[in-house]
Amino acid sequence: MGSQEKINVVVVDDIDESREMILRMLQFDSTIEVVGTGRTGIEAIESAQKLKPDVIVMDINMPDMDGITATEAIRKKVPYIQIVVLSVQNDANYMRKAMLAGARDFLTKPPMIDELTAAIRRAGDLAHEEKLKQTPVFQPNAMTGPLSPQMMMRMPQMIMGKIICVYSPKGGAGCTTLATNLAVGLKSQENKVAIVDANLLYGNVAVFLNEHGKNSILDLIDRANDLDPEIIEDVMVENKLTGLHMMPSPKDPELNDAHKGEPVSKVLSYLKQIYNFIIIDTTSYLTEVVQTCLDIADYIVLITTQDIPSIKTTNQFLTLADASGIAREKILFVMNRYDKRIAISPERVGDSLKQPVLVAIPFEERIITSAMNRGVPFMVDNKMAPAGKAIISLVEVIRTKIQKDQENPSM
Numbered sequence: 001m002g003s004q005e006k007i008n009v010v011v012v013d014d015i016d017e018s019r020e021m022i023l024r025m026l027q028f029d030s031t032i033e034v035v036g037t038g039r040t041g042i043e044a045i046e047s048a049q050k051l052k053p054d055v056i057v058m059d060i061n062m063p064d065m066d067g068i069t070a071t072e073a074i075r076k077k078v079p080y081i082q083i084v085v086l087s088v089q090n091d092a093n094y095m096r097k098a099m100l101a102g103a104r105d106f107l108t109k110p111p112m113i114d115e116l117t118a119a120i121r122r123a124g125d126l127a128h129e130e131k132l133k134q135t136p137v138f139q140p141n142a143m144t145g146p147l148s149p150q151m152m153m154r155m156p157q158m159i160m161g162k163i164i165c166v167y168s169p170k171g172g173a174g175c176t177t178l179a180t181n182l183a184v185g186l187k188s189q190e191n192k193v194a195i196v197d198a199n200l201l202y203g204n205v206a207v208f209l210n211e212h213g214k215n216s217i218l219d220l221i222d223r224a225n226d227l228d229p230e231i232i233e234d235v236m237v238e239n240k241l242t243g244l245h246m247m248p249s250p251k252d253p254e255l256n257d258a259h260k261g262e263p264v265s266k267v268l269s270y271l272k273q274i275y276n277f278i279i280i281d282t283t284s285y286l287t288e289v290v291q292t293c294l295d296i297a298d299y300i301v302l303i304t305t306q307d308i309p310s311i312k313t314t315n316q317f318l319t320l321a322d323a324s325g326i327a328r329e330k331i332l333f334v335m336n337r338y339d340k341r342i343a344i345s346p347e348r349v350g351d352s353l354k355q356p357v358l359v360a361i362p363f364e365e366r367i368i369t370s371a372m373n374r375g376v377p378f379m380v381d382n383k384m385a386p387a388g389k390a391i392i393s394l395v396e397v398i399r400t401k402i403q404k405d406q407e408n409p410s411m
Contacts, residue, residue: 007031007124010047012038012070013059013086018109022057022086025113032120041065041073048074048081054127055120059109060087060094068094068101075102080130082123086111125384129392132188132399161272162402165280165297167290169313173303174336177368178361179281180208181388182301184242184379185395191276194236196247196268198293199283203249206237210375213237213248217267224263227270241380245275261292268296284313294321299398300331302355306344315353328355332397337363358397361390 009032013019019037026032036047041062048056056074060067071083082104087094090108098106104126105119166179179195187193196217197203206213215235223231236245271278280297282290294300304314321331333353335346338360346357364378364387371378382388 005128006033007055007120007127008033008035008051008053009120009124010034010036010038010044010051010053010056011058012040012044012047012056012062012067014039014062015059018059018086021110022116025111025116026120028113029117029120032117032124041067041070044070045073045077048078052078053081054131055082055084055104055123057084057086057116057120060085060098068097068103071098071103072101080127082127082130084116084119084123122384125389129383132392132395161275161278162298163268163272163278163280163293163296164299164301164398165282165293166301166303167282167284167294168303168310168336169284169317170305170310171284173284173305173310174361175284175303176204176208176281177372178301178303178334178336178391179279180205181377181379181391182394183244183277183279184377185383185391186277186279186398187243192245192274193243193277193279194245194247194271194275195279195281196271197249198264198280198289199249200254200287200289201249201283202253203281203283205246205281206248208372208375208377209239209242209244209246211237211239211246211248213246214251215248216250217247217264218250218254218260220267221260221263224266224270227267229274232271232274241376261288264289265292265296268293294326298330299401300326301394302331302333303336304333304349304357305335305337306339306342306349308344311344311349311353318353318355331355332359332394332401333357334394335360337361339363359390359394361394362386 009026011019011022011034013022023034026034035053036051038044038047042064044056044058058067058070067085071085074081074083083102084105084107085098085103086107086109088109095106104123107115107119166175166182168175183193183195195205197205219235220227236247238245268278280293282293302314304310333350333355335349335357338346346360350356364385367378367382367385367387378385379388379391
């Protein structure tokens, strides 16, 4: 969740004194905003549908409908809303029933203020994440088969997938970590996501996902004019844990990618018919294939870190991008491995390079190193860690950017 994003809360309790006590507790937390109150389970359901809060704090015992029944109904009608149930009885059976109904937390009345606000923050984080997952960044591709070039020319852009190229002009900035975790962050029931390893020499996407693949994008080059879904399926590796489809780097490192730019462009364009998002992991060297990926990308996630060499090479890339006609509007500038103790702040870097840093991803060595060594992106089991929240913020930046560009198609 972004640090400025408030948690909208509805408080429901049939006892006026209890309800007012909860409201007084919450008024001192600037991250929490009470948007409504209620006295009954029916009012809780109505508030959920009308106000669409992130969290509902609700008593378990109410006259018309108990909190457990109301929780179950709310979770069915507005699934992302998280419920914090309150009860005067610290009863394990009540707690079990509340959790089975879909409650996020169970607190004994009267709760301590820090206990209540912590529970609401946890629930709010999850609600914001679920809201992103349930709202497709754009409408999924409804086409069932490959499109002819004539059809592609006529079709609205919004039904085509988006290519997001992850790039840093300095090696070791964390491109593969960011690419794999961004792909997981974008993946949802509505969004079909592919990740393509365009580092033909030393690509590690397969390692980061604990997978092996016998084919790569190079195996599609000779068939770039004759692609179909079955051919793509033969090359892609499905990662069962995340649901991502991966196109790994070649098993034998490719030293020469000359004359491969055009067919690679055709392959990536074809993938837009099948996937909602195609995430491309790249190398820092501007090979022909990497330049092709940058050119064809709808958006470039440009990575820098808090060191002078990285900032210098990023500045050089931005100068080159300007000269090459790459629009600054399609560059999403990210600071990776952010450490607030270092004086080089995201704001200073953004001002210096005239390209604002949109997201700063905290440096969490233990979580990230463990994820790499296990081959499990940290977004799978540590998405609520600060680095995970930063990835969720980046997903929101991308979602907002796509919606804005579709409303004002001037890019």
